Amino acid sequence: MNDSFKKSGPGTGNQVGHLASKVIHDGRVVHLSLDRVRFPDGSEGELELIRHRGASAVVPFLSEPTAPDPELVLIHQYRYAAGGFVYEIPAGIPEDGESWESCALRELEEETGYRCEALKPLTRIFTTPGFTNEEIHIFLATGLREGSVRRDKDEFMEVVTLPFSSVLDMVRTGVIQDGKSLVGILLVDRLRRDGM
Numbered sequence: 001m002n003d004s005f006k007k008s009g010p011g012t013g014n015q016v017g018h019l020a021s022k023v024i025h026d027g028r029v030v031h032l033s034l035d036r037v038r039f040p041d042g043s044e045g046e047l048e049l050i051r052h053r054g055a056s057a058v059v060p061f062l063s064e065p066t067a068p069d070p071e072l073v074l075i076h077q078y079r080y081a082a083g084g085f086v087y088e089i090p091a092g093i094p095e096d097g098e099s100w101e102s103c104a105l106r107e108l109e110e111e112t113g114y115r116c117e118a119l120k121p122l123t124r125i126f127t128t129p130g131f132t133n134e135e136i137h138i139f140l141a142t143g144l145r146e147g148s149v150r151r152d153k154d155e156f157m158e159v160v161t162l163p164f165s166s167v168l169d170m171v172r173t174g175v176i177q178d179g180k181s182l183v184g185i186l187l188v189d190r191l192r193r194d195g196m
Helices: 100-112 164-172 179-193
Strands: 017-026 030-038 044-052 055-060 071-079 084-088 118-126 135-142 157-163
Touching: 017 044, 055 071, 055 100, 055 179, 071 100, 071 164, 084 179, 100 118, 100 135, 100 157, 118 179, 135 179, 157 164, 164 179
Parallel strands: 055 135
Antiparallel strands: 017 030, 030 044, 071 084, 071 157, 118 135
């Protein structure tokens, strides 16, 4: 849990946040628990929480992102939960002890076959804070060069390179629906318009 979550409730003198947990499921990717929590008004209740290790995601440009219409690398990946193939920026969960930056570099190469010369942090998002602590750290990757693809056995994807204008059209028309990808792409679009 995030330490900043534990703050004093108004007039209670008690700590807001986690009191106790009952593990419901302890899986490879997610951990589901039923938590007893104290709310800001001092009352207590139970909430279901999905704990997740978090992830790193990369907005990778094959050409200079300040160019008039630079090329962006996406993946078109089969996602069982989404019911089919989804356009996304490369992303994945960190290995034990791995930094967010190292995870981003590894996932970029494993999924797209590209390495990058420069990796710049863009933002951190909470995917759905109503029921999970999953956070995704989003990076900008530039200076791409050839590396090696090393996908997991359950990853089925193709690498797609598109002009940034086409990617923005895919956002506008709802072709790109993945949340982390929308945040990364639209943030880079804003930065480009602001002169990066």
